[in-house]
Amino acid sequence: FSVLPALSVDGIVALDIFEGSVNKELFINFLRDQIAPISTPWPGPRSVVVLDNCAIRHDENVRRIIE
Numbered sequence: 001f002s003v004l005p006a007l008s009v010d011g012i013v014a015l016d017i018f019e020g021s022v023n024k025e026l027f028i029n030f031l032r033d034q035i036a037p038i039s040t041p042w043p044g045p046r047s048v049v050v051l052d053n054c055a056i057r058h059d060e061n062v063r064r065i066i067e
Contacts, residue, residue: 003015003016003017004027008045013046023056027062028061031066035049049066
């Protein structure tokens, strides 16, 4: 199983658990369906997204969803 969590100062704000490993499609769906709806423009709450340097995060769709 794999876990995709999103954390804020309030704790876990989004979570996806699924069988198998994370791929670009699953990650983009997680961003689009769970992170984007709860994000706000800078400097509002939940306006900063921090990602690691995993190759699947280097995608133009990821950038479009977050920006």
